[in-house]
Amino acid sequence: MARQEGLHPWLRPLWRRLAVMAALLVWLAFEFWYEPFGTWFYIVLAVTIYAVWELFGRHVPKKR
Secondary structure (H helix, E strand, O other), X not given: OOOOOOOOHHXXXXXXXXXXXXXXXXXXXXXXXXXXXXXXXXXXXHHHHHHHHXXXXXXXXXXX
């Protein structure tokens, strides 16, 4: 089965993508504060980097 291109319709508005990024950055800051450079810090860092790529780098929603 081929992967569908584009974002899920829920993520098309910019404010929702920014809200997801804000939540990830708050979680990342918490992990850095609670246990700097622990396992969960690196996991959340990887998820955040992936989200930046998926939400803002690769898929640019077209205006209708």
